[in-house]
Amino acid sequence: MANAYCQCWPAEGTIESPVALLYNTFVEPVDWSDVAASVQGDDEAYGRLVRRYEKPITSLLWRFTRDPVQCEELVQQVFVEAYFSLKTYRGDAPLLHWLRKIATRTGYRFWREKAKGPQETSLPEFDVLEEIEAVEEDRIDPAEAATVLHTLLSRLSPDDRLVLTLLYFEECGTKEIAERMGWSRAKVKTQALRARRKMKEIAEREHLLERLGWTL
Amino acid sequence: MDALEGLVRLARKAREEPTPVFGVAEAVRLRILSEDQSPESVTLIPLGLFGGLSALAASVTLALAVQFWSYMTSPIMELVAPLPEIRLW
Numbered sequence: 312m313a314n315a316y317c318q319c320w321p322a323e324g325t326i327e328s329p330v331a332l333l334y335n336t337f338v339e340p341v342d343w344s345d346v347a348a349s350v351q352g353d354d355e356a357y358g359r360l361v362r363r364y365e366k367p368i369t370s371l372l373w374r375f376t377r378d379p380v381q382c383e384e385l386v387q388q389v390f391v392e393a394y395f396s397l398k399t400y401r402g403d404a405p406l407l408h409w410l411r412k413i414a415t416r417t418g419y420r421f422w423r424e425k426a427k428g429p430q431e432t433s434l435p436e437f438d439v440l441e442e443i444e445a446v447e448e449d450r451i452d453p454a455e456a457a458t459v460l461h462t463l464l465s466r467l468s469p470d471d472r473l474v475l476t477l478l479y480f481e482e483c484g485t486k487e488i489a490e491r492m493g494w495s496r497a498k499v500k501t502q503a504l505r506a507r508r509k510m511k512e513i514a515e516r517e518h519l520l521e522r523l524g525w526t527l
Numbered sequence: 528m529d530a531l532e533g534l535v536r537l538a539r540k541a542r543e544e545p546t547p548v549f550g551v552a553e554a555v556r557l558r559i560l561s562e563d564q565s566p567e568s569v570t571l572i573p574l575g576l577f578g579g580l581s582a583l584a585a586s587v588t589l590a591l592a593v594q595f596w597s598y599m600t601s602p603i604m605e606l607v608a609p610l611p612e613i614r615l616w
Contacts, residue, residue, distance in 0.1 A: 354556055357559075358555075365549070365552070373544075383551060390555040451537075510530075510534065511530045
């Protein structure tokens with residue numbers, strides 16, 4: 312199967328290398344062929360990649376903003392950046408991992424830029440908690456739960472927020488967060504510890520559990 | 528229940544939220560095309576050349592500084608030493 316692909320891969324030592332394909336166990340052959348074609352300037356191939364991975368990337372970036380317009384802009388940014396970095400993709404991890412890394416960094420940059428500007432008033436935003444009645448976990452609307460969590464996390468600094476977002480929303484481990492951000496694992500662990508402490512303070516100050524009726 | 532445990536439960540529920548679908552493929556293609564066609568930024572002096580020139584300038588400055596330093600070490604000698612280039616009589 313792999314040899315069939317090797318026929319059309321010209322240069323050795325680059326992404327088109329048949330050697331890379333033969334020894335690659337991470338990347339789907341269909342991704343490899345589309346990546347190689349995209350590097351050669353095939354728009355259609357890159358369009359296929361975008362359509363294939365748009366959903367998980369949108370899902371990740373939805374954790375960074377709940378504004379659909381901003382989210383769409385971020386998704387576009389990720390795929391444009393990925394296109395121009397495609398030559399550097401070595402295939403030592405699945406393409407989706409590589410795209411998620413770009414998306415996480417794009418989202419983080421977005422938060423940092425936002426943090427430089429005037430801060431949003433958080434109290435009206437926080438009123439969303441008032442709308443939630445004491446209900447069982449199963450009966451909470453997922454969108455409402457996401458909005459509450461997003462609102463709470465938005466009170467943290469971008470670094471703290473990123474670590475907790477990836478831990479809570481994306482269920483990433485500290486190793487994965489470190490890899491995505493290029494941080495050391497020790498930094499992620501320390502950041503997570505600090506962020507959890509702050510998050511707990513905020514949740515207690517806002518009487519989150521009482522409002523949700525989860526005090527039992 | 529701990530507040531953090533409450534957050535974990537919220538997150539578990541939040542993960543069930545359906546994600547919006549945008550269909551960005553065409554917009555991405557257009558952005559890539561427009562960025563591809565934009566004039567390339569002017570490359571200023573390459574870093575290697577800039578570094579080389581800086582090193583050369585630093586060497587010349589150091590050589591001159593060493594010479595002047597040797598004069599400065601004994602200014603009295605400078606007063607009594609004859610100036611070789613100027614004939615005094």
